[in-house]
Amino acid sequence: MNIDLDTGKLVVFLGGLLFFLGIETLAPKRSWPESRLKRFLFHIGIAALNTVLIRLLIYVPLLLWIVFVEQQGWGLSRWLGLTGWLELAMSLVVLDLFDYFWHRANHRVTFLWRFHKAHHADTAMDVTTALRFHPGELIISALAKALWIVIWGPTAIAWFLFEAMVSLCAQFHHSNIDFPDRIERVISAMIVTPRFHASHHAVDRRYGDSNFSTIFSLWDNLFHSYQPPENDDSANRTENALGLPEARDQAFLPGAWLAEPFKSSNLILKNGNIDTSE
DSSP: OOOOHHHHHHHHHHHHHHHHHHHHHHSOSSOOSSOHHHHHHHHHHHHHHHHHHIIIIIHHHHHHHHHHHHHHTOSHHHHTTOOHHHHHHHHHHHHHHHHHHHHHHHHHSHHHHHHHHHHHTOSSOSGGGGGOOOHHHHHHHHHHHHHHHHHHOOOHHHHHHHHHHHHHHHHHHHSSOOOOHHHHHHHHTTBOOHHHHHGGGBSSHHHHTOOOOSSBTHHHHHTTOOOOOOTTOHHHHSTTOBSOSSOGGGTTOHHHHHHGGGOSSOOEEETTEEEOOO
């Protein structure tokens, strides 16, 4: 198939970013507690840094690994003889399941949380929050993804489809938009919506340590990690309801943000509760 997969992924990323940026500008769910321009420039800077590091350290090795695994015939999809559209669909579902467990581990394992909390340190939530990942987390997650690839054995096309869908869905469910209740119930039963994911970013850890799904929302119900928002939407509505409770004044300081995983004292999660005893 003569497709420039890398260019296609870039088009999906830029198209989704501009689309959801426009929608949340016209019809925002929540007010922004800080300057949108400040948020945009900070998160675009993070995206630029991560893009350079991914290109230098991750992109080519992971692509070569995918091709090698496919040539060797490794992975469950190869052993099951999956091809064509069935392989694409099954790969999307299975890789999204792997991503669910990886995301959950990022909240349960202290070392992983040190890096992942850089994402949750955002004091608000909009489409640019989908860009806010510590480079250390991306490097560590690349190792996890290398394992997913050898376990499942997706084709290169299936892998790029999964990566593009993760990017697009992350932009969607981080965006500052909402749907009427009746529409929300239908959509959130199938895929992760902004309201579904806003609970995951709540300061209140009853909500923030739940709702780990990325594309398909069924995983949280299946593995008992779904926590619906309160009826009054207090998890999403209050000014300081999103993010983490500590160091909120440092959320947009580049040095503090990059150094956060390496601080000797670091807020962590234990059994779903905040603990600063480390």
